[in-house]
Amino acid sequence: MLQKENILIVDDDINILELLQRHLHSMNYHTYKAVSVKEAVAILRDSEIDLLITDLKMPEVDGFELIQFASEHYPNMPKLVVTGYPSVQDALSAIKSGAVDYLVKPFTKEELKQSVLKSLSTATKRKISSATSRQGTQSESKKYNEIIGESEGIKNVIQIIDRVKDNKATIFISGESGTGKELVARSIHYNGKFSRAPFISVNCGGIPENLLESELFGYVKGAFTGANENRDGFFQAADGGTIFLDEIGNASLAVQSRLLRVLQEKEVMKVGDRKTEKIDVRVIAATNSNLKEMIAKETFREDLFYRLTVVEINVPPLRDRKEDIPLLADKFLFKYGNEYKDRYVTIDPEAQVLLQRYDWPGNIRELENVIQRAVIMCDRTIGVEDLPETLKYQIDFPKEELVPLKEMEKKYIEKVLAATGNNQTKAAEILNIDRKTLRSKIG
Numbered sequence: 001m002l003q004k005e006n007i008l009i010v011d012d013d014i015n016i017l018e019l020l021q022r023h024l025h026s027m028n029y030h031t032y033k034a035v036s037v038k039e040a041v042a043i044l045r046d047s048e049i050d051l052l053i054t055d056l057k058m059p060e061v062d063g064f065e066l067i068q069f070a071s072e073h074y075p076n077m078p079k080l081v082v083t084g085y086p087s088v089q090d091a092l093s094a095i096k097s098g099a100v101d102y103l104v105k106p107f108t109k110e111e112l113k114q115s116v117l118k119s120l121s122t123a124t125k126r127k128i129s130s131a132t133s134r135q136g137t138q139s140e141s142k143k144y145n146e147i148i149g150e151s152e153g154i155k156n157v158i159q160i161i162d163r164v165k166d167n168k169a170t171i172f173i174s175g176e177s178g179t180g181k182e183l184v185a186r187s188i189h190y191n192g193k194f195s196r197a198p199f200i201s202v203n204c205g206g207i208p209e210n211l212l213e214s215e216l217f218g219y220v221k222g223a224f225t226g227a228n229e230n231r232d233g234f235f236q237a238a239d240g241g242t243i244f245l246d247e248i249g250n251a252s253l254a255v256q257s258r259l260l261r262v263l264q265e266k267e268v269m270k271v272g273d274r275k276t277e278k279i280d281v282r283v284i285a286a287t288n289s290n291l292k293e294m295i296a297k298e299t300f301r302e303d304l305f306y307r308l309t310v311v312e313i314n315v316p317p318l319r320d321r322k323e324d325i326p327l328l329a330d331k332f333l334f335k336y337g338n339e340y341k342d343r344y345v346t347i348d349p350e351a352q353v354l355l356q357r358y359d360w361p362g363n364i365r366e367l368e369n370v371i372q373r374a375v376i377m378c379d380r381t382i383g384v385e386d387l388p389e390t391l392k393y394q395i396d397f398p399k400e401e402l403v404p405l406k407e408m409e410k411k412y413i414e415k416v417l418a419a420t421g422n423n424q425t426k427a428a429e430i431l432n433i434d435r436k437t438l439r440s441k442i443g
């Protein structure tokens with residue numbers, strides 16, 4: 001449940017990058033790597049980075065400029081400099097230009113750990129003081145930069161987020177699997193004014209039904225066998241912040257009636273307890289199941305449904321906002337190019353066409369997986385051959401107009417040809433016809 005910090009490491013020496021990454025991963029941090037200042041700037045722009053660790057001496061643009069750039073644009077993000085012994089003097093100048101601390105190479109894992117902890121703690125302090133002194137000075141474009149998309153559908157979602165982020169109204173997020181429901185929930189929390197308080201995500205489908213109640217609300221000593229002490233639940237842990245109830249459709253009727261009480265009375269009662277405790281938590285619930293249907297079948301309480309849906313956000317499926325595909329693809333190319341290839345991987349136009357045409361039943365998560373796999377498979381550029389078969393042979397059946405078989409056949413053959421890069425041998429093989437027949441059909 002702990003929120004891992006994102007650390008961006010910048011060094012032109014791949015060995016140092018790997019070493020830092022290994023150490024930081026073993027300390028449970030999430031890392032982004034960049035081999036140049038240019039790449040680092042792009043990552044800073046696209047991701048929420050909690051700490052920047054950079055080398056000073058790098059070809060083209062050096063680490064000083066990066067520190068300066070980061071100090072101007074991300075004043076609250078701590079910066080840690082890693083440097084070789086002869087340039088300790090430089091490290092001191094780096095500190096003047098905005099770095100928090102420096103670490104001399106070679107360093108031990110323990111030294112790294114101490115520096116990271118120290119740097120991150122200064123950030124927390126600063127965050128607290130800046131949050132209490134001024135609110136809402138972030139520019140609009142910087143907010144929600146983790147949600148990619150320019151479609152009407154996404155703009156609409158962002159508008160709602162903007163409206164609700166600073167209040168505690170209960171929010172209900174619906175949408176197909178992989179559309180970004182959890183991302184939306186996190187954006188609401190982390191862009192709002194309670195962002196310093198906890199965001200607790202609970203997968204109601206992932207906790208065994210008999211435990212969900214005590215996990216959510218806590219229990220008192222002696223409530224059931226094994227309850228040897230009083231324990232807080234997720235609701236108490238989220239006090240002051242947000243609890244995200246994912247897959248709410250999986251909550252049992254017993255849990256549902258307790259949730260209803262929490263929402264109505266703003267108080268929780270531990271399992272086995274007689275008294276209630278006041279809590280101050282924003283509830284965000286999400287599901288990809290059809291609650292209306294469940295209500296009809298009496299497996300979901302209608303009164304709870306109306307309590308949960310104070311604000312409704314529907315995250316549209318990717319096939320209804322295809323104009324976002326190139327933007328999203330770009331983000332994932334960057335992310336995985338960096339992770340697996342240490343460079344930006346591109347995608348050729350034919351492969352791009354396939355991404356654009358496909359209907360993405362698994363939505364953004366599926367797109368991300370496809371690109372991740374393709375980045376691993378490809379050399380520098382993703383081609384049609386790096387994409388899974390399902391994308392290559394999707395047929396667009398005309399939605400209204402029904403066409404003669406011959407026409408459909410011709411269309412399909414054209415598709416297979418396009419997918420194989422006009423390789424007739426390959427196309428014939430896939431179509432299970434010989435090349436002569438193929439030629440006569442397209443001729």
Ligand SMILES: Nc1ncnc2c1ncn2[C@@H]1O[C@H](COP(=O)(O)OP(=O)(O)OP(=O)(O)O)[C@@H](O)[C@H]1O
Nearest residue numbers: 146147148176177178179180181182183288364365
């Ligand atoms: N608009 C977006 N911009 C960038 N990344 C996105 C966007 N929407 C979703 N993602 C990414 O896609 C992945 C799936 O999103 P998320 O887990 O939020 O989906 P979900 O709706 O909760 O899915 P499920 O119903 O399967 O739990 C995540 O890695 C998320 O960061």
Ligand SMILES: [Mg+2]
Nearest residue numbers: 178181182246
């Ligand atoms: Mg989810």
